[in-house]
Amino acid sequence: MIQFDGVTKRYVDGTVAVDDLTLQIPTGQITVLVGPSGCGKTTTLRMINRLIEPTSGTITIDGEDVRAQDPARLRRGIGYVIQHAGLFPHRTIVDNIATVPYLLGWDKKKARTTALELMERVGLDTKMARRYPYQLSGGQQQRVGVARALAADPPVMLMDEPFSAVDPIVRKSLQDEFIRLQSELRKTIAFVTHDIDEAVKLGHTVAVFKVGGVLAQHSTPDELLAAPADDFVREFLGGEKGLKRLRFNRDLDRQDEPGVEAAER
Amino acid sequence: MNLADQIKDAWTWLTASAHWSGGDGIPHRLLEHLGYSALALVIAALIALPLGALVGHTGRGGFAVVTVANFARSIPTLGLLLLVVTVTSIGLTPVIIPLIALATPPILVNTYEGVRGVDPDIKDAARGMGMTGPGILLKAEVPVAMPLILLGLRTAAIQVVATATIAAYAGIGGLGRYIVDGLARKDYPSVVGGSVLVVLLAVIVQLAFVGIRRAVVSRGLRN
Amino acid sequence: MTLAAADGGEPLIRWDWIGDHTGQLADLTAHHLKLALLPILFGLVVAIPLGLLCARWRWLYPPTLGVANVLYGLPSLALFMLFIPYFGIGSGGRADFTIIVPLTLFSLSVLVPNVVDGLRSVPDPVRQAATAMGFGTLRRLIQVELPIAVPVVIAGARVAAVSSISLVSVGTLIGNGGLGQLFVDGYSRDFTTPIIVSCVLIIALALISDGVLVAAQRLLTPWARRGTR
Numbered sequence: 041m042i043q044f045d046g047v048t049k050r051y052v053d054g055t056v057a058v059d060d061l062t063l064q065i066p067t068g069q070i071t072v073l074v075g076p077s078g079c080g081k082t083t084t085l086r087m088i089n090r091l092i093e094p095t096s097g098t099i100t101i102d103g104e105d106v107r108a109q110d111p112a113r114l115r116r117g118i119g120y121v122i123q124h125a126g127l128f129p130h131r132t133i134v135d136n137i138a139t140v141p142y143l144l145g146w147d148k149k150k151a152r153t154t155a156l157e158l159m160e161r162v163g164l165d166t167k168m169a170r171r172y173p174y175q176l177s178g179g180q181q182q183r184v185g186v187a188r189a190l191a192a193d194p195p196v197m198l199m200d201e202p203f204s205a206v207d208p209i210v211r212k213s214l215q216d217e218f219i220r221l222q223s224e225l226r227k228t229i230a231f232v233t234h235d236i237d238e239a240v241k242l243g244h245t246v247a248v249f250k251v252g253g254v255l256a257q258h259s260t261p262d263e264l265l266a267a268p269a270d271d272f273v274r275e276f277l278g279g280e281k282g283l284k285r286l287r288f289n290r291d292l293d294r295q296d297e298p299g300v301e302a303a304e305r
Numbered sequence: 306m307n308l309a310d311q312i313k314d315a316w317t318w319l320t321a322s323a324h325w326s327g328g329d330g331i332p333h334r335l336l337e338h339l340g341y342s343a344l345a346l347v348i349a350a351l352i353a354l355p356l357g358a359l360v361g362h363t364g365r366g367g368f369a370v371v372t373v374a375n376f377a378r379s380i381p382t383l384g385l386l387l388l389v390v391t392v393t394s395i396g397l398t399p400v401i402i403p404l405i406a407l408a409t410p411p412i413l414v415n416t417y418e419g420v421r422g423v424d425p426d427i428k429d430a431a432r433g434m435g436m437t438g439p440g441i442l443l444k445a446e447v448p449v450a451m452p453l454i455l456l457g458l459r460t461a462a463i464q465v466v467a468t469a470t471i472a473a474y475a476g477i478g479g480l481g482r483y484i485v486d487g488l489a490r491k492d493y494p495s496v497v498g499g500s501v502l503v504v505l506l507a508v509i510v511q512l513a514f515v516g517i518r519r520a521v522v523s524r525g526l527r528n
Numbered sequence: 529m530t531l532a533a534a535d536g537g538e539p540l541i542r543w544d545w546i547g548d549h550t551g552q553l554a555d556l557t558a559h560h561l562k563l564a565l566l567p568i569l570f571g572l573v574v575a576i577p578l579g580l581l582c583a584r585w586r587w588l589y590p591p592t593l594g595v596a597n598v599l600y601g602l603p604s605l606a607l608f609m610l611f612i613p614y615f616g617i618g619s620g621g622r623a624d625f626t627i628i629v630p631l632t633l634f635s636l637s638v639l640v641p642n643v644v645d646g647l648r649s650v651p652d653p654v655r656q657a658a659t660a661m662g663f664g665t666l667r668r669l670i671q672v673e674l675p676i677a678v679p680v681v682i683a684g685a686r687v688a689a690v691s692s693i694s695l696v697s698v699g700t701l702i703g704n705g706g707l708g709q710l711f712v713d714g715y716s717r718d719f720t721t722p723i724i725v726s727c728v729l730i731i732a733l734a735l736i737s738d739g740v741l742v743a744a745q746r747l748l749t750p751w752a753r754r755g756t757r
Contacts, residue, residue: 091660116662126657130675130751140661172751188661198660311613378690379734381697383708384727387715391723392540467603484605488701493609500606507601 041067047097057083058253068226072243080253081232089118119189119197123205125181127173134169140192158187179210199231315497338479342465345404353409357416362442374410395476408461415457419450451522459514463507545721560706563627564693571635579643600637604698619704627699635688642684646677682745693734
């Protein structure tokens with residue numbers, strides 16, 4: 041479990057990105073952080089692996105304060121996926137996926153075997169192993185990004201708008217496979233998005249942030265849709281019309297994929 | 306002789322009043338130097354700017370431009386000068402031809418790369434608003450490419466100013482006289498003094514381009 | 529065997545002269561290459577760490593760039609002169625450094641900005657991803673950013689090598705210019721053949737070196753998109 045306790049991030053110019061945040065990200069579940077731009081969701085995510093240091097408060101993973109650990113070592117134990125994949129252009133796909141295992145000093149052969157297994161796992165043809173990132177489509181690159189984050193089998197994964205830069209059809213298939221993957225792997229995942237549809241679809245729980253880094257509501261998608269905590273959340277969900285559409289889609293998803301429903305509740 | 310002595314001697318040479326008047330005086334040599342440099346730069350710009358812009362705009366002939374520029378860059382300036390002097394005679398031509406060969410590649414390549422590299426969306430938007438080829442080139446592509454074009458002109462200008470010292474070998478003066486004559490007479494303060502003047506000129510050219518950049522490049526494109 | 533007649537009926541090129549001087553031409557070519565390419569090698573050895581330092585501590589870059597720009601504006605002859613007191617005059621041995629050291633400085637004025645630009649060309653998501661996966665600053669610079677900078681660094685090395693090969697010939701004015709020796713030789717005898725031959729050889733050396741560097745880049749960066757550079 042990742043636990044935020046009274047975490048605040050204030051920049052030198054005085055802007056507050058995250059304001060006195062207390063939040064639990066339960067083990068083995070997907071917690072989606074959602075909100076408009078400037079709401080501090082990405083800052084929150086990046087404080088977990090110390091890409092950003094909080095001004096006050098504590099963040100613990102399974103009871104251990106992240107600030108007690110060496111940042112580089114901490115990060116090698118946490119998977120990280122970002123919007124534009126951030127693949128290393130000078131390394132082949134298989135070597136990209138094996139990046140963290142190499143850093144951890146794994147045997148080269150073992151690292152590559154693991155990488156190849158992961159390629160299959162995320163739905164990539166292993167024939168692509170020797171290719172370079174520029175030879176792949178955006179969706180394929182994103183799959184490599186997910187595989188790379190999983191390579192050292194970290195218990196925790198941080199995902200920052202991982203599916204935002206691809207077209208809607210590819211996005212849907214990436215999301216569906218991500219749900220399938222998570223039902224097998226049961227990682228502790230913090231997932232940032234600005235897309236409420238994605239949040240409701242993927243999250244076991246959804247944390248809605250307001251501008252200024254204030255947590256407005258943290259609940260299951262069903263509770264969120266049934267009882268928005270305040271006007272801000274209601275408006276963010278698109279008002280009555282938006283809520284109707286989201287509830288309708290949610291019912292559709294349930295009918296489509298009964299497995300997901302079982303996994304969620 | 307150590308560096309401090311070199312500097313001291315050069316300073317004495319530079320500040321001697323005898324060096325500041327007459328046909329072999331610093332002001333006269335400076336003007337000669339600037340004149341040859343400016344002439345070569347203007348001719349090179351007249352060749353390279355339109356050619357580079359056109360090739361960058363049409364996208365045709367890019368490989369040829371880069372190849373020609375590479376070839377021109379590899380021509381030894383001094384060799385070309387002495388060859389032209391030997392074949393014709395001393396005078397302005399043997400100085401200007403190598404300097405043009407020197408100045409053309411950076412202007413050509415930067416103009417070409419600059420215009421070619423303009424974001425396709427900008428060109429598309431310009432066409433969508435009803436601009437035609439020449440309009441797009443002059444009102445959209447060239448202004449956006451201006452920082453790179455100026456960089457090419459600056460590089461060319463500095464190289465020309467530094468290299469115009471060879472004019473002395475064609476018997477037409479310039480700051481190179483102090484270097485070449487000093488070398489022949491083993492008068493090192495003159496050599497170092499002449500070099501310092503050339504360096505100062507190069508620095509002034511640099512600064513001038515900072516000013517030109519302010520004046521010519523849109524504020525939306527700086528940085 | 530005349531190519532064209534210059535004034536006075538003297539042929540522009542006398543082919544028999546070339547045949548009589550192949551040995552000398554070969555020696556001068558080898559020496560020319562040494563004088564021109566060692567500076568590029570030294571330049572890379574200095575520019576890469578220097579560029580890394582400038583990328584690591586950004587405040588270092590503006591003054592470094594300023595020095596590089598001033599170096600670039602120096603007349604090569606003046607810079608050669610500056611080193612005569614230290615390494616002497618003439619050709620071969622220690623005196624070669626009178627040419628090699630200034631040309632190394634010139635190559636730095638091209639290479640350092642290119643190393644820094646190359647390091648800056650690394651896309652932001654790539655840098656972020658590396659940090660987030662647990663690369664320390666140094667390891668990230670060397671294993672991620674430097675390899676990605678290679679195409680830009682080689683582009684700089686190409687410009688530096690071609691200019692260096694051309695600039696060596698200026699050294700002839702202080703008695704050590706590789707193939708440039710033949711310029712003055714021909715000029716003083718009003719004899720065009722050596723000047724043309726050495727010019728052609730210098731251009732050929734420049735173009736061949738350029739080709740070798742292009743090939744090296746293809747080999748070193750199979751990951752680079754074709755046609756972008």
